[in-house]
Amino acid sequence: MNGASREAAAAARENLQALADGTSADARSLADELAAVTALLEREVGLRRALTDPSQDGEAKAGLVRRVLGDKVSGEVVDLAAGMVRSRWSVSRDLVDTVEELADSADLIAAERDGSLDGVEDELFRFGRILSAEPRLRAALSRESGGEAKAELVHRLLGGRAEPVTERLITRLVTESRGRSLEGGLEGLSKLAAERRNRSVAVVTSAVPLSDQQKQRLGAALAKLYGREVHLNLDVDPTILGGISVRVGDEVIDGSLAERVGEAERRMAG
Template sequence: MASAAKRYAQAVVELATERGTLDAWQRDLNTFAEFMARQDMAPLFQSPNVPQEQKEQMLDTALADAQPEARNLAKMLIARERLAIVPRLVVEFTRARMAVQGIVVADVTTAEPLSALGETEMRARLQEMFGKQVEMHLHTDPEIIGGLIVRVGDQLIDGSVANQLRQLRTRLATGAITP
């Protein structure tokens, strides 16, 4: 299922990149996924008793503001009975769109929430470090005591007080104290 979602996502990214509609596609796919996630929709779309035309009409209504190509994709997924891949398709599309647009995701964990100014400064520093646009996902965890932890892709920057204390504890235990 994941590979099918990835193939659809890649095809959509190529089309959207060619036409300059990546952001519109993101919006349309999010709307489609939210619609399909409604508890009252899943049984209707899975039921063989609901005619194909009725399913398509419901989608046309839900995706009235979407691009025609997005509605076509939705109808194709209905016809091919592939609606189960929609959540994964959105994840794969988002990942590919961000790569194309040169955006990285930074998961930033602090002991207390950042102020608006702190958020702006953090984003600017991360953009400088990585040379790309940064989308920050902010988290708070009082157990880190202070400082912050940043994860971008497979890179981890742990500047937390809890980590510094762990390192100090290890150096004290092993006698590896350096001035």
């Protein structure tokens, strides 16, 4: 997001947190209602454009939100959405993306409250590994149509085996993908979960499983490097031959033997 949208999204996140902290509102209900608002804005392009039109008065746009949503969602969500459209957005799509992010964040707030956030974070990562290893499953969940069938498939895979919030987040991702890849969506959810703990996520790939001592040393080194706690999502890939590869966001720290061999070959060829 650029300039105005970035500021508007930051304000919306703060307002959601204040709503969750300052009221007895059920976070899962907030998530469901915000997801419904996301679907409405995704479906109604004209409405979305009207609510982000910079030439229109903010109070007029807030009034439109109240008329459209007033009998569909709770007063808290109406107020939250009205505050969002008073802000300036660079492009209308950013408004929809932010409402969707707030829906996911509300579910993660619910997980934080019931003590399941760490489990949700780990399960999101593991589900991503399963998709990487099972192309037929990935294809089935990536189809543009068949929302009910995909939701049922997720339930068969995760129902009773994962935290309820994990199932809710993944179900929403596969049924309302909005053009995102499953991998990108899961990575975004993992990042949101990490931010609930004010920490980064490092995807660590090694040729063999790391020992507890190695994990502790690596976590401490990354925390020192980034100035915040870093959660390790661990994966094993024998094809990297030796060493480890660490990815934090868009930054890759590759210490694998395969990468070093490749670099040597490139130097010899160059």
